[in-house]
Amino acid sequence: MTLLEFQIAGFLGRFHPLVVHLPIGFLLLAGIAEIIARKRAINLDQGISLMLLSGAVASVVAVVLGWLLAADGGYDESTLFWHRWAGVAVAVVSVAAWLAKSGKLTLASNTYKASLWGMVVLIAVTGHLGGNLTHGPNYLLEYAPEPVAQILGGSQKQHIVLADDPDSVRVYQHIIAPLLEAKCLECHNDAKVKGDLNLASPEAMLAGGDNGDVIVAGNSHDSEIFKRITLRPDSKKFMPPGGKTPLSYNEVKLIEWWLDSGADFENSVIDTGVDPEMKFVLAQLYGLDTDPKSYVERAFVEATEPENLSSLVDAGFYAQPIAANNNFIEVKKKRTTDIDKSSLKLMDKVKQQVTWLHVGGASLTDQDLTFLEGMGNLTRLHLENNPITEEGLKVIEGLPYLESLNLYGTDVTGGVLETLQSLPSLKKVYLWQSKVSPEEATQIQEALPDVDVDIGVNLSS
Ligand code: HEC
Numbered sequence: 001m002t003l004l005e006f007q008i009a010g011f012l013g014r015f016h017p018l019v020v021h022l023p024i025g026f027l028l029l030a031g032i033a034e035i036i037a038r039k040r041a042i043n044l045d046q047g048i049s050l051m052l053l054s055g056a057v058a059s060v061v062a063v064v065l066g067w068l069l070a071a072d073g074g075y076d077e078s079t080l081f082w083h084r085w086a087g088v089a090v091a092v093v094s095v096a097a098w099l100a101k102s103g104k105l106t107l108a109s110n111t112y113k114a115s116l117w118g119m120v121v122l123i124a125v126t127g128h129l130g131g132n133l134t135h136g137p138n139y140l141l142e143y144a145p146e147p148v149a150q151i152l153g154g155s156q157k158q159h160i161v162l163a164d165d166p167d168s169v170r171v172y173q174h175i176i177a178p179l180l181e182a183k184c185l186e187c188h189n190d191a192k193v194k195g196d197l198n199l200a201s202p203e204a205m206l207a208g209g210d211n212g213d214v215i216v217a218g219n220s221h222d223s224e225i226f227k228r229i230t231l232r233p234d235s236k237k238f239m240p241p242g243g244k245t246p247l248s249y250n251e252v253k254l255i256e257w258w259l260d261s262g263a264d265f266e267n268s269v270i271d272t273g274v275d276p277e278m279k280f281v282l283a284q285l286y287g288l289d290t291d292p293k294s295y296v297e298r299a300f301v302e303a304t305e306p307e308n309l310s311s312l313v314d315a316g317f318y319a320q321p322i323a324a325n326n327n328f329i330e331v332k333k334k335r336t337t338d339i340d341k342s343s344l345k346l347m348d349k350v351k352q353q354v355t356w357l358h359v360g361g362a363s364l365t366d367q368d369l370t371f372l373e374g375m376g377n378l379t380r381l382h383l384e385n386n387p388i389t390e391e392g393l394k395v396i397e398g399l400p401y402l403e404s405l406n407l408y409g410t411d412v413t414g415g416v417l418e419t420l421q422s423l424p425s426l427k428k429v430y431l432w433q434s435k436v437s438p439e440e441a442t443q444i445q446e447a448l449p450d451v452d453v454d455i456g457v458n459l460s461s
Contacts, residue, residue: 016069019062024123027094028123030048059091059094070084086122087126096115172266220259254281319332345371354378360386365387384430390413399423414437417440429451441455
């Protein structure tokens with residue numbers, strides 16, 4: 001073929017997807033007319049004959065154009081094989097049906113009938129395979145309701161709603177793959193592999209394209225997929241080509257981020273590392289909050305029985321979940337009500353759930369503090385304005401998640417350091433108006449550089 005011939009073939013081939021609708025229409029109409037003619041016992045032979053002739057001519061043209069288009073390459077070979085020959089069969093059978101209907105060929109009436117129905121089935125098969133060639137095998141059932149998709153055996157596709165926990169969002173699976181699917185898979189899928197590149201799965205992507213590897217882990221700027229999406233849009237090599245909607249700036253950033261972080265196929269958003277720019281992009285595109293989560297947002301406990309909360313309320317406490325979707329609770333002595341110390345016992349039933357506990361100004365002594373034993377999920381503890389000392393506080397030693405401890409107006413002295421040192425998550429301690437002297441407070445601050453020690457002046461700054 002000369003270049004001109006090649007170009008003409010390529011040009012004509014592009015009309016195949018347009019022309020194929022004609023034989024489908026004509027031939028199906030012929031089938032329908034045949035049914036009507038029989039049901040009503042009327043003679044439609046002339047009309048049917050014309051429909052079959054038009055359909056036969058159109059199928060031959062579609063076959064020729066399809067042949068030219070296939071020469072373009074880039075299609076899945078086995079699908080193409082079956083599509084091609086099913087299409088040829090449609091043309092042959094429709095020509096035969098027309099010859100029979102118009103009396104140019106004698107066929108037993110049953111043979112004619114069989115050929116007509118065979119033709120309808122062939123059209124359906126050819127059309128379906130053709131659809132798979134252009135759109136990929138999942139196209140048809142992609143948006144089918146789940147039960148329908150299951151019956152028809154398609155759709156392994158998951159519709160992705162990003163979870164709000166960045167630890168459970170996987171960068172490739174939940175972000176990159178859907179981007180590629182939206183903007184690239186049309187031409188780079190299992191069935192249609194333009195540039196010999198399939199972007200539909202990690203394995204296929206790693207196999208590269210015509211010119212070898214398309215991803216260089218850890219280096220976006222050497223990765224062919226990144227180069228192709230960041231060329232000037234009018235460049236011949238720009239992807240997606242042909243004026244199709246390009247990736248947005250933020251989408252390009254996401255792909256760059258993924259490639260630069262090592263192009264891993266399993267890592268979560270958090271594993272991948274979120275810098276301020278990506279934090280912004282992820283929030284904008286996906287509403288994903290990537291700030292580190294506090295313990296109570298990450299951890300899970302079983303909900304307590306509602307009666308356990310109402311008995312606390314009856315005893316004069318405020319007792320409620322800390323958030324609508326969270327089983328951790330806050331228990332607080334109301335400032336204006338005094339509580340009976342015996343009611344501290346009620347907290348035994350919610351030891352796992354209590355994470356914020358306020359029992360300031362409750363006249364608690366060291367002996368009373370034993371009720372705190374086993375409250376392993378405490379993150380904030382208010383014990384201010386109680387006559388307690390470091391002796392009683394030993395009961396909270398080692399609490400793994402306690403972040404904030406208020407000992408304002410208590411009788412603790414510098415000896416409390418030992419207890420504070422045993423609290424690995426401690427961020428803030430209030431010692432104002434306690435028996436801790438300013439010198440001791442300074443020592444505590446020096447011993448605990450990561451903790452904000454508040455004695456009314458901020459020692460850490
Ligand atoms: C409309 C069809 C189409 C779409 C959509 C498309 N491509 Fe392509 N792609 C091609 C064709 C055709 C080639 C081969 C010609 C070439 O290399 O420019 C190709 C080649 C490539 C290559 C070079 C492969 C190699 O090894 O030579 C890369 C990389 C690539 N595409 C990436 C992408 C990415 C990333 C997207 C999505 C943003 C995309 N493509 C979307 C048609 C498409």
